[in-house]
Amino acid sequence: MELRKDPITRSWILVGHREVLSLAPNECPLCPRKDEPPLLLRLPAEGPWRVSVRPHSNPLYHIEGDMAREAEGIYDKMLPVGAHEWIAETPNHEGTLAYMDDDQIALVLEAYRLRILDLKRDRRFKYVTVFRNRGLPAGEELGHPHSEVTASAFVPRRILYELRAARGWFEEKERCVFCDIVRQEERRGTRLVDSQGDYYALCPYASRVPFEVWLMSRRHNHLFEQPRHKSNRRDLAILLGRTLRRIGRITGCYHMVLHTAPNIIDRSGDLQEYWKTIAEDYHWHIEILPILEKVSKSYSIKEVYFNQILPEQAAERLRQTDPNP
Secondary structure: OEEEEOOOOOOEEEEOOOOOOOOOOOOOOOOOOOOOOOOOEEEOOOOOOOEEEEEOOOOOOEOOOOOOOEEEOOEEEEOOEEEEEEEEOOOOOOOOHHHOOHHHHHHHHHHHHHHHHHHOOOOOOOEEEEEEEEOHHHOOOOOOOEEEEEEEOOOOHHHHHHHHHHHHHHHHHOOOHHHHHHHHHHHHOOOEEEEEOOEEEEOOOOOOOOOOEEEEEOOOOOOOOOOOOOOOHHHHHHHHHHHHHHHHOOOOOEEEEEEOOOOOOOOOOOOHHHHHOHHHHOOOEEEEEEOOHHHOHHHHOOOOOOOOOOHHHHHHHHHHOOOOO
């Protein structure tokens, strides 16, 4: 298993990974048990856990060893050094994040924050994120409600695109493009789905898929793992729950990905130019991409997305959808 870099797109491709979970019949690796292996994180720290984090049993990346970067002719490759973890969002095997109470969702978000903060202490890891796959079409591995954390020795291409656009916008206008988006959507309201405190849920102007929603803060911050003073993450938890319930009434399947700034402990390498203004030009956000099986054409073109539902129409329908449990 190794990572190979496409010299044209700059994407790192993991090759040779077998997607096999070696689990005993009727065994859930995330359910609490007496012989539970040591956890990477438990919340609360004492007593029975409500949210826990443990290593993935079939990880994409391995924390041990050296990256062993080397050239193969004109190409570059390295070993998949990094981290891959499961976040059990509740000790209960049944249920889903959307229908947990606000305090429980806030605890899940706190686990996100703490794991990103901890993994970024490792200088080898250039990018750390959290994602959630809901439903078999989204690639959900287990029935137990869970998210996943990954840390990699490279910055994913999608994030590179965002960094490039954010830096270019800031160089031209001396403003954060994400802040400009939030302010415009707040003023116009046509693509705004919901809000809670300083947090907004909106359908992006150029949504890639039907009912795509971003959760963003109107207060500028490039690091999800370091909330600004007086930030109320419980408001984010409330908004996330309502948004997932709205989406859930349309489809039970989605991808959810947290975008935060890359790790800047090591400022060397080909990304060093991005670090100069990243605290001012980048803005963390959560992207939710629903999967509608009946309109799979939305996903068939990949690099040029086809979306037959206008974001304004999607936002209107989501606003009218009951978000209550």
